[in-house]
Amino acid sequence: MAYSRYWKQFVILSICSIPLFINAGAQTPTDLEKLVNAANTNLPKLKENAAFVNASKALVTEVRHSFLPQVRLSEQLNLGTDNSLSGSYYTFGITPSTSAGVRPENDAQAASGNLGVIYAEYEFFNFGLNRAKLKTAQAQLGLQQAEFESGKYAVDLEVARNYFQLLRQQYRLSADRQNVERYQAIFAIIKALTSAGLQPGSDSSQAMAELSKSRASYNLTLGRIGQIRQQLTYLTGIPDSLLRIDTLASTNIQGISVLPEFVLDSMRNPLLEPFTRRKDIFLSNDQLIRKSYLPKLLLVGSFWARGSSIQFPDDYKSLGTGLSYQRYNYSTGVALTYNLFNGIYRRDRLSTNRFLTEANEFAIENQKRVLVTTVAQADQSLQTIRTNLSELNIQSESALATYDQKLAQYRAGLIGLIDLANASFVLYRSQTDFIESLHEWWLAQLDKAWATGNLYSFIQSVK
Numbered sequence: 001m002a003y004s005r006y007w008k009q010f011v012i013l014s015i016c017s018i019p020l021f022i023n024a025g026a027q028t029p030t031d032l033e034k035l036v037n038a039a040n041t042n043l044p045k046l047k048e049n050a051a052f053v054n055a056s057k058a059l060v061t062e063v064r065h066s067f068l069p070q071v072r073l074s075e076q077l078n079l080g081t082d083n084s085l086s087g088s089y090y091t092f093g094i095t096p097s098t099s100a101g102v103r104p105e106n107d108a109q110a111a112s113g114n115l116g117v118i119y120a121e122y123e124f125f126n127f128g129l130n131r132a133k134l135k136t137a138q139a140q141l142g143l144q145q146a147e148f149e150s151g152k153y154a155v156d157l158e159v160a161r162n163y164f165q166l167l168r169q170q171y172r173l174s175a176d177r178q179n180v181e182r183y184q185a186i187f188a189i190i191k192a193l194t195s196a197g198l199q200p201g202s203d204s205s206q207a208m209a210e211l212s213k214s215r216a217s218y219n220l221t222l223g224r225i226g227q228i229r230q231q232l233t234y235l236t237g238i239p240d241s242l243l244r245i246d247t248l249a250s251t252n253i254q255g256i257s258v259l260p261e262f263v264l265d266s267m268r269n270p271l272l273e274p275f276t277r278r279k280d281i282f283l284s285n286d287q288l289i290r291k292s293y294l295p296k297l298l299l300v301g302s303f304w305a306r307g308s309s310i311q312f313p314d315d316y317k318s319l320g321t322g323l324s325y326q327r328y329n330y331s332t333g334v335a336l337t338y339n340l341f342n343g344i345y346r347r348d349r350l351s352t353n354r355f356l357t358e359a360n361e362f363a364i365e366n367q368k369r370v371l372v373t374t375v376a377q378a379d380q381s382l383q384t385i386r387t388n389l390s391e392l393n394i395q396s397e398s399a400l401a402t403y404d405q406k407l408a409q410y411r412a413g414l415i416g417l418i419d420l421a422n423a424s425f426v427l428y429r430s431q432t433d434f435i436e437s438l439h440e441w442w443l444a445q446l447d448k449a450w451a452t453g454n455l456y457s458f459i460q461s462v463k
Helices: 004-021 034-043 046-066 129-195 202-236 253-258 273-292 317-324 340-409 417-452 455-459
Strands: 070-080 111-125 298-308 329-337
Touching: 004 202, 034 129, 034 202, 034 455, 046 129, 111 317, 129 202, 129 273, 129 340, 129 417, 129 455, 202 417, 273 340, 298 317, 340 417, 417 455
Parallel strands: none
Antiparallel strands: 070 111, 111 298, 298 329
C-alpha cells in the first residue's frame, strides 16, 4: 500500500522534533547501527562474557598440556635415628620411612642421609580418553562462544528497543509541544474575547486548566526521554551529551514497506545455537564417561641416588659421610590400572548424562516453538497495523479539519469552549495514535528479525 498520504502529518511532527536531534549541526546523528556497535565494544557485561570465552580457550590448551609426561625431581637431606622392625604397615602419609636398622635394641645415635630421585610417568594408552577430554573441552569452548554471541544478540535487541522507544517518545514530545501551542493559542483567543465581553470569564479558567494539563503531559514525556537516554548511555558508553539520535522514522516513512523479508534461520540462529552447543557437550561427555572408566597403561621410570652415614655392617660414620651419593639405582616398567567397580560408576554417570541430553532436546524443541510463535505474532501485528494505517489517515485528516472548523466557530461565538477542547483532544489523539502505530510497526519488525535470527541484518537495514 502507498504511505505517501501519511507524509504530511508526520512531517509536521518531525519539523517540531528537529531541535531534539540536532545541536546547531555540531555533531553527526547516531544511527541504530552505531549504537549497537558501541554497545558491543563498551558494555562491561559483554567484556565479561568475552573473558569467559578466553578462559574456555585457555582450558583447551590446559587439557592438551595435561597429556604431557609427568617428571618429578626430588632432593632431600635428612638427620635422624635408624631404628626399625621387621613387618609391613600403612604409613598414612605421616610416618617417615626407615631403611635397615633392624637390631635387638634402639640406638639413639643420629645419622645423616641424602636422597635424590627423578621419577617419570606417562599414560601412553588409555583407549581414547585423551581425545575425549579434548573434544569435551572444545565443546565447552563452543558453548561459551555461543553464549557470548547470544548475550551480544540480547544486548543488540535491548539497544534497538531503547532506540525505537526513544524515537517514539521524541515524536510524542513533538505532538505534546503542538498540543501545548494549540492551548496557548486558544487561551490567548479566549482572553481577548473575554476582555471584550464576548465570552464568559469561566472559559479563561477552563482554558488555563487544559493548558496546564498539556504542559504536564509534555513534562512527563520529557522525563521518559531522559530515562531512555540514560539507559542508552549505560548500554553504549556514549555520554548523554553526545547522543544525537537520528530521525529515520520521519524521513524514511515511505521506506518501511521495502525492508527485507526475514525467514526463520534454525541453523545459525543465536537463540538456538547455545542449545545446539550444549547438546555437543552432552554427546562428548558420553564418550568421555565411557573412556574414563577403561583401563590405563602407564610407562614409568625412575632414577635415584642415595647416601648415608651408616655403613655396612651397621657402622656409624661421621655425619658428613651421609651428604654424598653412594648408591645409584634405576627402574622402568609398564603399569596397568583399573578399578573393578568402574562398570557401576560408568553406568551411573551415563544415566545422568542421558537424562540431561533428553532435557536439552526438549529445551531445543520448546525454543523453536517460541520462535515460530513470535514470528507468527509479529506477522499478525504487521497485518493489523497496515490495516489501521488507512484508518489513521482518515482520522488525522478529519481531526485536523474539525479542529480548524471548531476554532473558527468559537471565534464567531457559535460554540462553547467544551466543543473546541474536544476537537483539540481528538486532533492530539490522532497524532499520538499515529505515533503508537508506527512504533508498534517497528517493534513487530524488530521482534520478527530477532526471532528469525536476522537481528543484525535488520539493524543494518534501518537507515
